[in-house]
Amino acid sequence: MAGITLKEVTKIYPGGVRAVDGFELEIADREFVVLVGPSGCGKSTVLRMIAGLEDITGGQIHIGDTLVNSMAPKERNIAMVFQSYALYPHMTVYKNMAFALKMRGVKKAERDARVRETAEMLDITRLLARKPRALSGGESQRVALGRAMVRHPDVFLLDEPLSNLDAKLRADMRAEIVKLHKKLETTFIYVTHDQTEAMTMGDRIVIMNAGHILQVDSPKDIYDYPVDTFVAGFIGSPRMNFAEGVIEKDVGGIFAALGSNGEHRLALEGVNATAETLTGLVGRRVTLGLRPEHMRVVSGHAPGAGFSGGFADIVEVLGAETNIYADLPGGLRFIVREWGDEPVRRGQALDLAVQTEKLHIFDIETGAAVTGRIGGGAR
Amino acid sequence: MKRRIKERIFSFGYLLPSLAGVTVFFIAPFIQIIRYALVDNPVSNNFVGFENFIRVFNNNAFRRAAANTARFSAIAVPLAVALSLLLAMMLEAKIPGKSKFRTFFLSPMMVPVASIVLIWQVLFDYNGALNSVLASLGISPVDWMKSDYSHVIVVLLFLWKNLGYNMILFMAALSNIPKALIEAANVDGASAFRRFWQIKFRFLSPTLLFVTILSLINSFKVFREIYLLTGNYPHENLYLLQHFMNNTFGNIDYQKLSAAALIMALVMAIIIGILFLAEGRIGRDVEQ
Numbered sequence: 001m002a003g004i005t006l007k008e009v010t011k012i013y014p015g016g017v018r019a020v021d022g023f024e025l026e027i028a029d030r031e032f033v034v035l036v037g038p039s040g041c042g043k044s045t046v047l048r049m050i051a052g053l054e055d056i057t058g059g060q061i062h063i064g065d066t067l068v069n070s071m072a073p074k075e076r077n078i079a080m081v082f083q084s085y086a087l088y089p090h091m092t093v094y095k096n097m098a099f100a101l102k103m104r105g106v107k108k109a110e111r112d113a114r115v116r117e118t119a120e121m122l123d124i125t126r127l128l129a130r131k132p133r134a135l136s137g138g139e140s141q142r143v144a145l146g147r148a149m150v151r152h153p154d155v156f157l158l159d160e161p162l163s164n165l166d167a168k169l170r171a172d173m174r175a176e177i178v179k180l181h182k183k184l185e186t187t188f189i190y191v192t193h194d195q196t197e198a199m200t201m202g203d204r205i206v207i208m209n210a211g212h213i214l215q216v217d218s219p220k221d222i223y224d225y226p227v228d229t230f231v232a233g234f235i236g237s238p239r240m241n242f243a244e245g246v247i248e249k250d251v252g253g254i255f256a257a258l259g260s261n262g263e264h265r266l267a268l269e270g271v272n273a274t275a276e277t278l279t280g281l282v283g284r285r286v287t288l289g290l291r292p293e294h295m296r297v298v299s300g301h302a303p304g305a306g307f308s309g310g311f312a313d314i315v316e317v318l319g320a321e322t323n324i325y326a327d328l329p330g331g332l333r334f335i336v337r338e339w340g341d342e343p344v345r346r347g348q349a350l351d352l353a354v355q356t357e358k359l360h361i362f363d364i365e366t367g368a369a370v371t372g373r374i375g376g377g378a379r
Numbered sequence: 380m381k382r383r384i385k386e387r388i389f390s391f392g393y394l395l396p397s398l399a400g401v402t403v404f405f406i407a408p409f410i411q412i413i414r415y416a417l418v419d420n421p422v423s424n425n426f427v428g429f430e431n432f433i434r435v436f437n438n439n440a441f442r443r444a445a446a447n448t449a450r451f452s453a454i455a456v457p458l459a460v461a462l463s464l465l466l467a468m469m470l471e472a473k474i475p476g477k478s479k480f481r482t483f484f485l486s487p488m489m490v491p492v493a494s495i496v497l498i499w500q501v502l503f504d505y506n507g508a509l510n511s512v513l514a515s516l517g518i519s520p521v522d523w524m525k526s527d528y529s530h531v532i533v534v535l536l537f538l539w540k541n542l543g544y545n546m547i548l549f550m551a552a553l554s555n556i557p558k559a560l561i562e563a564a565n566v567d568g569a570s571a572f573r574r575f576w577q578i579k580f581r582f583l584s585p586t587l588l589f590v591t592i593l594s595l596i597n598s599f600k601v602f603r604e605i606y607l608l609t610g611n612y613p614h615e616n617l618y619l620l621q622h623f624m625n626n627t628f629g630n631i632d633y634q635k636l637s638a639a640a641l642i643m644a645l646v647m648a649i650i651i652g653i654l655f656l657a658e659g660r661i662g663r664d665v666e667q
């Protein structure tokens with residue numbers, strides 16, 4: 001049982017790659033934290049520094065109250081699940097699971113009890129006598145989890161553990177790992193590049209890019225209040241629609257003008273920003289963001305509450321939902337997500353109604369969010 | 380059906396050149412040797428059973444040569460395998476000047492045997508470098524190649540010549556071990572010693588087998604160096620099976636020669652067979 005604190009953690013690989021830069025994070029005991037970001041952003045490096053598999057160039061890592069910077073992996077009481085599973089090929093599943101206990105000098109009877117108990121929990125008892133090469137991907141995955149669990153570690157580190165599984169199995173395992181976390185009451189740090197995994201599994205999500213943390217928040221807050229265009233675009237599928245616009249003001253209030261000739265007007269009533277913030281934006285160009293699920297296909301809408309005169313360019317029927325690629329006058333192209341199977345036909349004329357309160361506004365230069373939790377503004 | 384036959388003929392055609400070579404230079408002489416070993420002489424061709432073998436076993440020169448060869452291989456081969464593995468593991472770690480080190484150990488491969496021998500002669504001859512150094516320290520000179528040290532000197536020569544290549548083979552094998560496995564063992568709390576024996580050793584086993592067999596064969600071939608260093612009749616410690624065969628060949632005693640060669644081939648086959656069995660056990664389940 002232990003929380004983890006990372007202070008100003010930096011990693012520069014030999015050769016000069018600055019893989020992680022000023023990483024600052026506090027993880028509570030028993031928390032499930034997901035590190036997510038595009039491939040190469042430094043997620044594995046962070047995890048491996050916590051594990052002790054990679055030297056720390058700068059900063060401090062504490063597990064519990066212990067500074068672990070110069071501790072060997074085996075002294076840290078962490079367990080790691082690798083993307084490749086890394087099962088010892090010449091040992092049976094039983095021996096794979098018992099290995100760490102044996103290395104720690106746990107007595108044979110105790111070892112046996114713990115391996116069997118864990119195997120029972122993961123429903124892999126019938127695999128105990130097998131060698132890894134006689135296991136399917138899903139079974140290997142369970143064994144890898146089991147090998148980590150038998151040790152009763154303080155912290156579980158999981159590096160893209162599901163990315164070698166097919167989609168169906170991945171969804172099952174996602175739920176199962178979350179369940180395990182509840183049962184084991186241990187700290188989990190989970191690395192993935194898959195935003196669905198991040199959203200469905202984490203108590204908190206840490207979004208990284210190019211070695212930096214961009215945002216740390218609960219899945220819902222990340223989704224509702226992304227701090228910048230990168231986070232906004234990374235979380236959510238299909239991804240958020242972005243369009244440039246100018247904030248203007250007339251007798252009706254403050255609105256955003258979109259399209260090459262400003263042919264669309266969105267009234268900014270109800271957006272997640274204070275009146276002062278909005279007033280301050282008048283006359284400036286901004287990036288506007290709208291999630292596909294926050295627009296609806298309609299025919300005709302209230303003035304200032306949507307886009308008119310478009311047509312459905314592509315219609316992707318996914319069964320329960322449909323993605324519509326709508327082309328609009330002024331060179332705008334939005335993806336809209338509708339429930340139901342084929343609410344619109346390809347080529348059909350359409351208008352789009354917008355849930356204005358879900359509109360995101362970003363600084364056009366820095367990409368930082370202007371909208372956010374009202375009160376604190378963007379965090 | 381016809382196509383299959385055609386394919387067969389073609390593949391046999393491709394095989395033919397090397398098959399012919401192997402037949403003419405290895406299989407045919409080997410059969411001839413078996414025949415020689417079982418007759419009294421190649422002209423009268425009377426079958427004599429194992430008489431030639433008994434003659435060889437009772438021959439003092441053969442016994443000495445066999446004992447020397449066995450002793451040389453028993454010392455030189457394990458050393459060549461263990462030291463090259465050690466070197467490879469050292470070079471795997473991040474040490475400065477790694478590539479120069481590697482070149483140093485590989486350089487003997489590029490030097491022809493005759494030149495190697497020349498270098499060693501310069502070092503160990505009665506009037507050589509080592510003796511002049513000793514002389515300057517006031518120690519009386521030793522005729523190294525004619526002393527009991529000669530055996531050690533040849534082992535050193537053998538190691539110097541073979542370590543580099545073995546090392547490269549081991550380095551390739553080490554870099555092929557999945558890194559995650561070593562890391563998993565590390566996280567699981569295995570010491571460096573355990574990580575080596577429990578994980579790396581398993582993955583190295585095919586290479587260990589190959590390097591051991593290679594070194595064994597090379598240890599038999601060390602005759603060339605000894606011959607160039609000391610001629611037909613070296614110090615009695617260095618009188619190896621090939622000296623025996625060479626000299627027997629010189630005396631045109633084909634029967635004795637063939638019997639000795641067969642004994643040697645049999646011993647080699649047994650040793651290599653045992654090595655293969657051992658590797659099959661150690662390396663089971665660990666193929667990539």
Ligand SMILES: Nc1ncnc2c1ncn2[C@@H]1O[C@H](COP(=O)(O)OP(=O)(O)O)[C@@H](O)[C@H]1O
Nearest residue numbers: 013014017019038039040041042043044045046
């Ligand atoms: N051993 C290494 N040596 C040099 N650079 C490395 C090494 N491992 C990773 N990197 C670099 O560090 C960056 C972060 O890598 P990594 O942490 O593996 O990213 P992620 O897990 O997010 O995909 C990448 O640019 C990668 O190329």
Ligand SMILES: [Mg+2]
Nearest residue numbers: 043044045159
């Ligand atoms: Mg990674």
